[in-house]
Amino acid sequence: MRLLPDAKESYGILPWVIAVMVYLCALAIAGGFGLRGAASGWTADLAQKATLQISAPDSAIRDKMANLALTAVTHLDGVANAQLVSKAQIASLLEPWLGVGNVTDDLPVPALIDITLTSNASNVQLAAIETQIKAIVPSARLDTHQQWLGELTTLTQSIGWTANLIVLLVALATVAIVAFGTRGGLSSHRPTIEILHMMGAPDVLIANEFQRRFLIQGLIGGVLGLVAGLITIIGLGWLAQRAGQGLIASVSLSPFVWICLLLLPVFAAALTMLTARITVFRALREIL
Amino acid sequence: MVQSVIILITALLQRPRHEAKPFTSLASCHIISSLDGTLRPCHERKMSTAPVVRFENVGLRYGIGSEVLRDVTFSLEPGSFHFLTGPSGAGKSSLLKLLYLAQRPSRGLISLFGEDVVTLKRDALPPLRRRIGVVFQEFRLLNHLSAYENVALPLRISGARESEIRGHVQELLAWVGLADRMHATPPTLSGGEQQRLAIARAVIGRPDLLVADEPTGNVDPDMAYRLMHLFYELNKLGTTTIVASHDMHLIERMTNAHIMRLEKGELTTIGRPATPSAYAAVRSSSPLSLFT
Ligand SMILES: Nc1ncnc2c1ncn2[C@@H]1O[C@H](COP(=O)(O)OP(=O)(O)O)[C@@H](O)[C@H]1O
Ligand SMILES: [Mg+2]
Numbered sequence: 001m002r003l004l005p006d007a008k009e010s011y012g013i014l015p016w017v018i019a020v021m022v023y024l025c026a027l028a029i030a031g032g033f034g035l036r037g038a039a040s041g042w043t044a045d046l047a048q049k050a051t052l053q054i055s056a057p058d059s060a061i062r063d064k065m066a067n068l069a070l071t072a073v074t075h076l077d078g079v080a081n082a083q084l085v086s087k088a089q090i091a092s093l094l095e096p097w098l099g100v101g102n103v104t105d106d107l108p109v110p111a112l113i114d115i116t117l118t119s120n121a122s123n124v125q126l127a128a129i130e131t132q133i134k135a136i137v138p139s140a141r142l143d144t145h146q147q148w149l150g151e152l153t154t155l156t157q158s159i160g161w162t163a164n165l166i167v168l169l170v171a172l173a174t175v176a177i178v179a180f181g182t183r184g185g186l187s188s189h190r191p192t193i194e195i196l197h198m199m200g201a202p203d204v205l206i207a208n209e210f211q212r213r214f215l216i217q218g219l220i221g222g223v224l225g226l227v228a229g230l231i232t233i234i235g236l237g238w239l240a241q242r243a244g245q246g247l248i249a250s251v252s253l254s255p256f257v258w259i260c261l262l263l264l265p266v267f268a269a270a271l272t273m274l275t276a277r278i279t280v281f282r283a284l285r286e287i288l
Numbered sequence: 289m290v291q292s293v294i295i296l297i298t299a300l301l302q303r304p305r306h307e308a309k310p311f312t313s314l315a316s317c318h319i320i321s322s323l324d325g326t327l328r329p330c331h332e333r334k335m336s337t338a339p340v341v342r343f344e345n346v347g348l349r350y351g352i353g354s355e356v357l358r359d360v361t362f363s364l365e366p367g368s369f370h371f372l373t374g375p376s377g378a379g380k381s382s383l384l385k386l387l388y389l390a391q392r393p394s395r396g397l398i399s400l401f402g403e404d405v406v407t408l409k410r411d412a413l414p415p416l417r418r419r420i421g422v423v424f425q426e427f428r429l430l431n432h433l434s435a436y437e438n439v440a441l442p443l444r445i446s447g448a449r450e451s452e453i454r455g456h457v458q459e460l461l462a463w464v465g466l467a468d469r470m471h472a473t474p475p476t477l478s479g480g481e482q483q484r485l486a487i488a489r490a491v492i493g494r495p496d497l498l499v500a501d502e503p504t505g506n507v508d509p510d511m512a513y514r515l516m517h518l519f520y521e522l523n524k525l526g527t528t529t530i531v532a533s534h535d536m537h538l539i540e541r542m543t544n545a546h547i548m549r550l551e552k553g554e555l556t557t558i559g560r561p562a563t564p565s566a567y568a569a570v571r572s573s574s575p576l577s578l579f580t
Pocket of ligand 1 (some may be wrong): 332350355374375376377378379381382574
């Protein structure tokens with residue numbers, strides 16, 4: 001039996017509001033975790049790499065020094081593999097900036113040696129590599145990507161925190177909206193609630209009624225929002241993959257994140273229900 | 289000055305008493321007055337003689353207005369039957385609101401079932417309210433529920449079982465002449481039908497205290513008398529009853545009821561029942577099976 005009549009107004013808007021909230025949360029969670037995952041992929045890749053730069057005004061001397069450095073570096077501790085970046089590769093890297101055909105031999109381009117480090121290479125070893133190479137080729141410079149990686153980590157962490165903040169703010173906004181809606185529902189049902197009170201119905205009976213309604217609305221809204229969110233996430237993922245083939249390490253979500261996303265409607269419904277329940281109890285205390 | 293009382297158990301029914309106190313599981317009793325030998329209502333629940341209701345110097349004002357009740361003092365003995373009369377605007381409804389805990393007094397002392405209402409915590413109100421049946425002047429039926437569900441509501445709130453509810457509700461609806469309107473919602477019922485429904489809802493839980501505000505204002509004299517009979521049947525089982533009415537004709541017919549008269553917020557007379565003959569007349573007319 002329905003203790004309270006169905007109120008059209010409360011059934012109208014709330015599921016849509018919850019849907020929007022869940023949608024935003026889904027995007028924030030997927031974005032935050034997805035980016036963090038991708039960044040840690042890049043970090044792992046780049047942490048294994050270092051680049052040795054050898055510059056000299058004369059290209060012949062530069063090439064000789066590069067070969068010297070290459071043979072030297074291959075045998076150092078912490079180095080798994082070293083490879084000279086070919087002229088053609090350098091040219092193709094520079095062409096987008098300088099224009100096709102403008103990368104000529106007389107351009108003072110440094111020679112580059114790609115170094116793959118052993119997986120357990122430490123900072124001490126990197127410093128040792130640099131000193132030892134400098135002893136042979138003083139103009140050599142070891143670029144370990146450390147600074148860039150640090151900045152990247154800061155960026156992705158900030159994005160992650162922003163995503164968390166968004167989820168928190170959305171949850172707070174949901175609580176506020178649901179509390180507001182519950183108060184509205186209570187005042188529109190005020191005459192009925194008074195009669196129920198006079199008949200000795202305890203607050204918990206009325207709270208249960210509201211709780212049940214808001215749970216249903218929260219679930220409907222949550223599922224709607226999640227479906228829209230999943231479509232967006234999968235769509236964006238597909239676009240990212242197409243745009244960044246090879247370049248961007250794959251943006252993929254861990255099973256943990258997928259479970260979080262699928263549980264979002266449950267969380268939303270639970271939050272809605274609890275908020276409604278607490279609001280009803282607090283509001284009813286103001287009536288005799 | 290009661291000389292002696294004999295307690296007569298007229299019916300002792302099979303089932304043990306339930307929380308919701310369905311009618312058919314009642315053990316009812318009567319007190320035979322040794323003076324005139326007629327049946328008098330008695331209180332079969334607790335034979336305690338402490339008043340069910342006690343008002344002491346109660347005053348009530350709405351907001352900053354003048355007092356609509358002034359220095360009201362009275363008490364209702366267990367199992368007694370009272371009419372509350374007085375002109376319109378005298379404060380009858382206001383007094384009853386204090387009784388059914390819809391309002392707290394501005395001053396004075398009110399005790400219900402021995403509990404001080406003024407200092408009572410909010411959480412303690414629902415159990416007390418479940419012991420009180422109310423017929424509101426403006427009915428206050430739940431328009432989204434059928435007649436059947438409206439009457440069943442007090443039993444549901446008390447947590448009665450569905451199997452018990454059905455029989456009682458159907459029987460009571462038949463008694464008030466609404467058997468064929470069971471599935472109708474209150475807005476589709478006439479004023480008189482709504483009134484009977486409101487009365488059925490008030491008595492279904494067999495309350496310890498029945499408060500009725502002008503319960504016969506919308507029905508013809510015969511139906512009014514029939515509904516009064518229902519109240520008497522309930523009163524006979526120990527329900528302390530107070531009925532606000534300015535239907536002097538009806539009050540005259542019920543000569544064994546106490547009469548309280550309210551004028552401009554003040555209780556002017558508390559009349560004693562004259563002779564119990566009218567009550568005896570009520571008793572001999574069609575008995576309601578669900579009460580006996
Ligand atoms: N909720 C209220 N707020 C303000 N004044 C009220 C309220 N209810 C009743 N009154 C006033 O109290 C007085 C008594 O009213 P009421 O108790 O309804 O009398 P009765 O039932 O005897 O006709 C009237 O003057 C009425 O205007
Ligand atoms: Mg009135």
